[in-house]
Amino acid sequence: MNQLPLVASHIDWRTVFDAMKDPAMILDLEYRIVVANASMEQMAGLAQEQLVGRHCYEVFYGVNEPPEGCPYSLLIRSHTDLPVSLVMECQDKMFSVAVTALHDSEGRGIGTLNVAKEITEQKMVEAILRRSLRVQRMVTHCNQALVRIEDENELLATICQIMVDQGGYRLAWIGYGLDDENSTVLPKASAGYEEGYIDTLKLTWADTERGRGPTGSAIRTGRPVICRDIGLDPNFSIWRAEAQQRDFSASIALPLPLRSGRGALNLYAAESSAFDEQEVHLLKQLADDLAYGISVIRNQESYRHTVRALRDSEKKYRSLIANAYDAIILVDAESGFVLEANAAAERLLGRSQAEIVGMHRNEFCPGVDSELCQKILTCQPQGLHNLPEDMYVVRGEGRLIPVQVSASVVTVGSKKVIQGIFRDIGQKKQAEERLSRAQKMESLGALAGGIAHDFNNILSPILGYAELCLSMVDPSDKLHAFMGEILAATHRAKDLVRQIQTFSRKGEQESHPLLIQTIVKEALKFLRSSLPATIELHVDLDVAGGYVLCDPAQIHQMIMALCTNAYQAMLAKGGDLTVILRRVMVGGEHQVVPGLSPGSYLCLTVQDTGIGIAGHDISRIFEPYFSTKGPGEGTGMGLAVVDGIVRQCGGVVEVESQLGQGTTFRVYLPEIVDKVVPTEEDAVIGLSTGNQHILLVDDEPVVVTTMERMLTTLGYQVTSASDGLAALDIFQSQPDVFALVLTDQTMPRMSGIDLARGVLSLRPGLPVIILSGYEYLNSEDELATSGIKAFLRKPVGLAELARTLTRILTGD
Structure with missing residues (x-):
């Protein structure tokens, strides 16, 4: 017999309502609770009598009006009798709430039946799954970037942007630990809601207060550091306020195990539930991959830099060789044939580069230097440089050029090559020869000057007495002609001495x-x-x-x-x-x-x-x-x-x-044309004379005697002295007596210049004439500064002496 009708007659709706495992309640049109089942009482933590008559939002949300997304409100706004279902959070749990409209016998709405099914665990699983999928998607995009990008800075910026865009993190940034004295952490790239946050960090990876946060600890220890609750973590206290202003709830710092240097990948999430075990595992793998990618980029950049440096070096080397002042010739160490030569080698050897390349070293080394050339341009231990050697090379036309050669061994591929540097030292040798000749000439010049001085002193009395005799002998007398020949010969000797002096003075x-x-x-x-x-x-x-x-x-x-x-x-x-x-x-x-x-x-x-x-x-x-x-x-x-x-x-x-x-x-x-040059004989006729008192100074007695005779012949009074000190004593005793001082320059104890200074200090403006057998080397400015009025070379003729004295004493 069917028992269902009997059972149904004994079960009312309240029994069924209370038997429901999901929380359920009936609300009137004013959101007031009419009835709640046992599960709802348990969920609310209130008895039936404490719930009935109260607004549902007051009980479950503690507010005075329906919250945003209230399913009852949605049902009313929908103007339909169809059920409305919505996920809501209540008391830190997630519920799927189904709302069904209730009607009276006349079809009018009198309230709603609200059934809540807790789905917290389901939502958590879904959230974990979504986060895992999101992280996996993020890792995939990051790996693609690691494969695609070759610039380190671009890679870091792209990784940070992917983590924000694909990973859903609120902020991502990467920093490198420096090896400076403060162990500074230098931010290199960032993306997300930063708003100046990184600038406020001032991080270090040293074991100090600012180095014990997630980033510094991760770099220092090489292990990930997770902060699951920024609001409570004591190691985050320095940066907490700035982080909470930007809604950062949790963070993780992942070390970057770089081959050179150290760094950290830093992520901030708005959810405190972020960074579960699986997510951390994926992020660690990503950080390792990122570190490897950075190392690869650095290696590639280092390789490219090395290649560029080698190319630049090769260009520079070739440019240096091409533009070098010295000839550079590359010779095969084994065969001795020329492999390469620069423009300077073309100039040195007088051959084109095409002619030089392929020549054997012996072709441009003369026979006398062939052994030396072979010794220099043959294989030696790697890196050994020959000391410079002097030798000759043969130009194209056969002329020998002196060169200084140094060589070294270089390796080009598997071949050893001798790099020979040839410096043309022709000018150097010429300079050395010129210097040697100049030193010899200087020595000869000094000797010639001394000989000329002594010879001039010998000529002085010959010239002086010859002119005196010529002036005393009648022109019709044979002696006049003889004296003229003596005078002519003396002048030729005088000119010869002047040639010697010209040789010695270089003036x-x-x-x-x-x-x-x-x-x-x-x-x-x-x-x-x-x-x-x-x-x-x-x-x-x-x-x-x-x-x-x-x-x-x-x-x-x-x-x-x-x-x-x-x-x-x-x-x-x-x-x-x-x-x-x-x-x-x-x-x-x-x-x-x-x-x-x-x-x-x-x-x-x-x-x-x-x-x-x-x-x-x-x-x-x-x-x-x-x-x-x-x-x-x-x-x-x-x-x-x-x-x-x-x-x-x-x-x-x-x-x-x-x-x-x-x-x-x-x-x-x-x-x-029409140039009249008076002869010495003509010059002697009509000599200028005077009667002034002259102080004559010379250390050669024969010169003193000759000059006294010449001066007295011209009418002058003469007081003579054999050296400068004696002359100065005479002058000091009677400074106003003398009208002029005529002195030799080179004398023992006191020179003519020094005597001039002495007498001029006693009597400024007194005329002084220097007489010397040497070619005088002092400048006209020095003579003028010393008060010297004229300079006469020995031997001096009577006419020249008369003209000079008249000019100085009379001013004509």
């Missing part, structure tokens, strides 16, 4: 009108004695030649240089040396000489029948230090000096030469 030359025939004759006399018997000298001098404005010592030097070159060109086979002097006209209807203006010139021709000069050398023979002779056979300065002297005189030099037939030099010097 300015004095040009004056001169008949060069005499100098040519004297030079050829000197040269004739040195010519071998195989060379015949022919001389043709125009005695009617005019005057030339020049320095006699320079003209003598020029003639000697041209004639020496000529006879040296004929030493091997002998020949004829011809010297011709002619007056010629240039310009107009006469011959044209390049570089000369129309006018009258003296042409000196020096011709030889020697070996001649090659055509390609003709244009260089006047260059300083250029020589076609072998080492030790010439300085290369002779013709350069000749060219300089001729140019100084306003002339030019022409040269013609043919190999095997000889060479001709023509020197054109401008003639001084």
Whole structure:
């Protein structure tokens, strides 16, 4: 028999209502509780009588009006009888609330049936699943970024942005621990709701108060640090206020195990439930992957930097080689063949780079240096540098060039290469030779100056007495002619001494009108004695030649240089040396000489029948230090000096030469037309005289005697002294007696300059004349400063002495 009707008759709706495991209650239209089942009483923690009549939102939410999302309100606003279901949070639990409308017998709404099913655990599982999926999705995007991005800063910024966008974190940032004295944590990238938060951190990874937070501890210990409740964690107290202002509830700091350096990945979440075990596990893997990715990027960047540096280094090396002043030649260590050469090597060897590359080292090393070249340009221990060696290399045209070579071994691939650096030391050797010659010349100059001084003292009485005798003898007397010859010879000796002094002093030359025939004759006399018997000298001098404005010592030097070159060109086979002097006209209807203006010139021709000069050398023979002779056979300065002297005189030099037939030099010097030059004999006539008292000072007795005779002949009174101190004593005893002091410069105990200073201190303005056998080296400014009025070179002639004294004493 069916028992269901019987059971149904004994069960009412309240029994069923209370038997429901899910909390349920009936509300009237005013949200008041009409009835609640036992489960609802248990959930609310109140008895039936405490619930009935109270508003549901007052009981469960403690508010005075329905909360946002109230299902009853939704049902009323929907204007439908269909049930409404909604998830709500109440008393820290999650519920799925189903609301069904209740009607009376007439169909009018009288309230609602509200059934709540707790789904807290389900929601938690769903939330965990969603968070896990979110983190996994985030990790996937981060891994894609790790594969794709090659720049470290871009990678860090992208990872932070992905963690915020895909991971749902409120803030993500990455910091590196520095090795400075404060162990500073330097933020490198961030994304999310930061709003200046990172600037307030001022973190360190040292074991200090600011280093014991999550970031500093993670970097220092190498372990993740989780702060599940920022509001309560004591290690977060320094930064708590700033964090809570930005709704940060939990954080995690994950160490980045970098191969070089240290760092941390920092995440902040709004939920305190964040960072469960599974999430932390995924984040740790991500941090490890990020650290590895950073290391890979750094390695790649280091590699790219190394490659760039190598390329730059190679470019710089090639640029340095290409632009190096020294010749650089790379030689295969085993075969000895040239692999590479720079532009300087082309200039040094006189060959193109194409010619040099492929040459054997012995091809540019002369036989005399072949062993040394092989020693330098052969394989040696790696990195060993040869000490510089001096040797010669052969240019393309066969000329030897002195070089200094140093070499080192370098490895190119598997091949050992010798890098030879060749420095042209031709100029250095020339400089050394010039210095050696200059030192020799200086020594010879000092010797020549001393000899000239002594010789001038010897000439002084000869010249003085000859002029005195000439003035006393009747011109018709034979003795007058004899004395004239003595006087002429003395002047030639005087000019010779001046040449020696010019050689020794290296000073300015004095040009004056001169008949060069005499100098040519004297030079050829000197040269004739040195010519071998195989060379015949022919001389043709125009005695009617005019005057030339020049320095006699320079003209003598020029003639000697041209004639020496000529006879040296004929030493091997002998020949004829011809010297011709002619007056010629240039310009107009006469011959044209390049570089000369129309006018009258003296042409000196020096011709030889020697070996001649090659055509390609003709244009260089006047260059300083250029020589076609072998080492030790010439300085290369002779013709350069000749060219300089001729140019100084306003002339030019022409040269013609043919190999095997000889060479001709023509020197054109401008003639001084209508220039009257008085002879010494004429100058003696009509001498200026005086009667003043002169203090004469010289340490050579013969010079004192001669000068006394000359001065008294001119009418002057003379008091003489043998040195400066004696003269100063005489002057101090009677300073107003003397009208002029005539003193030698080089004397024992006191020089002429010092004597001048002494007498001028006693009597300012007194005229003082310096007389010396040396070529005076003091400047005109120094002479003027010392009060010196004039300087006379020994031996001084009577006429020159008379003119100088008259000029100084009378002011004419």
